[in-house]
Amino acid sequence: MLRILHSKYIPFGNYAAINLFGFIVVKKGYKMRWVDIHHELIHSRQQAEMLWIPFYTWYVLEWLLKLLKYHNLTRAYFNISFEREAYLNQHDINYLRRRRWWAWTRYLVK
């Protein structure tokens, strides 16, 4: 089920959308393209298979580690394994149909 909410304040900064426990929160005024929705649905799958709280914990820890490595917020964000999986497969509409469990782990090392 697709649940999209619109907010004036969330997500902060230049981000257009964030997936919070399966709810996609979109910055007011931003028009979601199908690839954006697909990207967030890939995150929903990652979250569900990790039972949500471990997903966010891992997400933040990996982002901090990548921040130490790259010294750049944007580069750190794009190198989080969850984001790498989502960005590299968001244009493939059949991806979630054939995606294996824990597929994001294939994108861990870079």
Ligand SMILES: [Zn+2]
């Ligand atoms: Zn993402």
